[in-house]
Amino acid sequence: MKDTLRYKKIGIPRAISYYNNYPFYYGFFKSLGLEIILSDKTTTAIINSGTKYVVSDTCLPVKVYAGHVVNLLEKGCETIFIPSIQSTDYKINNCSKIRGLPEIIRNIINKPFTIIEPTLDKTEGLGFYDFWTETANALGIKDQKTIKNAVDAGWKIYDDFMTMTNSGVSYNEALQNAIEGKLLKKTVDIVKPLSVVIMAHGYNLFDERISLNLIKKLEKMGVKVYTSLNISREQSQEALKKLGEIQYWANELELTGCAAHYLLNKKVDGIIALSAFGCGPDSLMVDEISHHCKEKGMPLIHLTIDEHTGEAGFITRIEAFVDMLMRKKRNTLIQNAKPKAKADIINIKKEKILTGSAK
């Protein structure tokens, strides 16, 4: 089958859909016999090169995406995979900018290159299988059996990846192992004094430059971090239903669904919402969740990022939030303690204050 392939290499920008779907892409394209070229990890230089091409109102993830495409072109990759994911279910649509990614890239970059641009639009009846058939056809493969095998190979790696992340393996580790075909199981669960859930798009959270390494920063402060990858799709759908909300956005499960799951089972002490400045869907979803958080008394912080975000201010805000969570937890522990112990603590506090003033 290899001789019918129109292209030998395919470039995948390390942005937007890469973060959630790369295991699938890897399995699919490898099975077709293509060499995958990834763009470099996001750096300030990549963001700047992307910013040059788009208008200023565009959100950060799209700027980053443009930067990655430019990076791929600089690497000499002439065929780039830019999917247009319009809707993931009937009447459940994506953000316009993600829907129009190929349109934007085609019109802003004036260089000759081929875009593989399949459409996934379940509202209009273009299903998942049509999406991959369109991709394979664009690559020059028409044989149904080959396509089916490739989709199966994609699913296998994707499922492995999801099993690993669901069991608590970190994103990078799970991705590495899934691609190598290994299945890692996390056995020891480290108990930490605090735990939070981050509701964010995968492309914001797992991109270490965009999220300014938020996960690692929190882990250093002794906070256990949960993300949307730790729960399955069904779990978040169920949580969303329990909360009385209707899914409207394609990536709502990643944000509202995930936050709702942890909000309802009270596994976490706080919620961190991370979104890019000017993100349309996020503005609504964060509002929705903050409304429920207020009712249930769950602390929530909304962090907004853009290409100018200063790291110092970012850290200060996270530290303040973690400190507040710690104080809240300590207070609830004291209040729930036995009355006698409580009295003791108050006495000790008084003594301390007295001695302090005596000095």
Next chain:
Amino acid sequence: METEQKLAEKEIKIRAKDRIIAWPRMGRIDIPLKALVQSLGAKVVIPPANSNEALELGVRNSIEGICLPYKLNLANYMMALDKGANTLMMFQAPGSCRLGNYTKMAQKTLKQMGYKFDMVIFDMYKSKMVQTLQAFWHVTHCLNPYCYYKGFSLGFNKLFAIDTAERLLFYTRPRELNKGDAEKCYHKWLRIADETNSVRKAKRLKKQVIEDFKKIPIDKDKKVPKVYLIGEFFVLLDPYTNQNIEKELGEMGVEVQRQIMFSDWLEHVLKPSIFYKKESHRERCVKYAKKYMKRAIGGECIETIGDTVYAAKHGIDGIIHISPFSCMPEIVAQNILPKVSKNENIPVLSLVLDEQTGKAGYITRIEAFIDLIKRRQQKYAI
């Protein structure tokens, strides 16, 4: 049993004859909708026109990141409820943009504020006419088919008359000899359209409007640059939000043409496809935009691109593209427009509007753009 009772309590039941209906403002939709609902036998409340006060009210009660139209819609609801309305109507088109979430959010916000009301929502996605009729039946419980015929006929004819008047206003304003004539005529016909109460008279309205506008003395030989106004639906239709850009341009001596008209859109959306024979605006846009866009991505993005290409091919001198701040489909359009402008050789000015837009800066940019167009015309004339 208990839960059922509670549910019944929760739902605010309003009898059909007690309903007082209101809807958010959008262009001049208030006149035809009023005619429709009144002929179905219900009472209506029309919220006051959008103003600084309304915007302030909307901004105070909505979240930071939401787009401008929502803020004004919310203010309209609140003002209408304060005036005694108890039923709110709104259409929604899922799969477009944040518009699909407006009603959900507004309902939540208003309930939190302690208002009691019933919101009737109808989808504008496939089988629209059926849904629309259902919604109107739900609020009025009117069974007489003649009333529906009368209502829709009145509404549509008024809408056509208003849109014709608007088109003629755009044509006449830069050419009129006595300043202000066209504006006066337009407002006169708005009033007459509002007052008309019989189908026979409503059907004649359009002709009368055309005849009346012909009477205004104009300078027919005046060379007037033509500008297309494109962009987001709500901003285009609402004179408060777009700072009355049509009037400003008309007074500068520029003929404005707008492709997005309410009547065209509504006719295309509501009429069953068997009766709708001519090429709709959207179809034309999809055809013209093909070179730049292969798929519709929601909102009015494809219309924006399609109209620009169409304008370049039909002797239009420039494009002014307006959109509310952080409007997702229009940002995509903004990204594509520079290439269209370059390839089709037509100047484009993109203006982004939000609640803090200063009028002076806005006018300066438009003036500079018009100067550019005029100079370009001179260059091509030589």
